[in-house]
Amino acid sequence: MANVAITGAGRGIGLELARQHAERGDRVYALVRRPEGAPELTALAESSDGALxxxxxxVSDNASVAQGAAALGEVRLDVLYNVAGVAGRAEAQLDGTDWEDFDEAIEIMLKGPLxxxxxxxxxxxxxxxxxxxxSQLAASTWPYGGHYPYVAAKAGLNRLMRSVAIDLKDRGIIVGLVHPGWVQTDMGGSGADISPQESAASIIRLADGWTIEETGEFYKWNGERHPW
Structure with a gap:
């Protein structure tokens, strides 16, 4: 049994990771900004017999992060998933940039994981x-424009976590980056390529096999190394 913490666990891939980890017998700590707004997660917890x-x-608030971590007590974590995210505006913003939208993306998806x-x-x-x-949008190989807040946050996250991976390697702590695929969630839309169930199951397998030799690497959900 592993101890697993998941941010952004109220919906989408985060919710499905929580479900699948609990079903295989892991102890799951589901972290969500508004528990009262996550009825499916709450129901899952109530039916989990204490597994979740x-x-x-x-994750955008220092005090909330500290309080949420303290609520778990002194439990040792085997896996921490930094999932929480926002879409941000997709259209190009070369003038009239929505800085509040930009700042929210940075706070949640770049500073939040740290x-x-x-x-x-x-x-x-x-x-x-x-x-x-x-995300694949974080890679220089992504051949499209727009999504300025999102791509800035995710590209920054990639380089930030590569630095963190170097700094934690001597302690044996493994740091990974994953593109979860284009997933059928509120963010990805119903026309996306894969289901949350497929993405979550593949990411769990990827996490299970991640080694210290691969710390700091960027992978796709299916185990392929992502060009960056």
């Missing part, structure tokens, strides 16, 4: 894994 608990955490990692660092040890949700 829900905790409030807004806040969460820092709060949980005392609970991470050798062979613990931090899986950060990035």
């Amino acid at each position: 608990s829900v905790h409030r955490m807004d 806040r969460v990692l820092g709060a949980f660092l005392p609970r991470l040890g050798e062979d613990s894994k931090i899986v950060n949700f990035s």
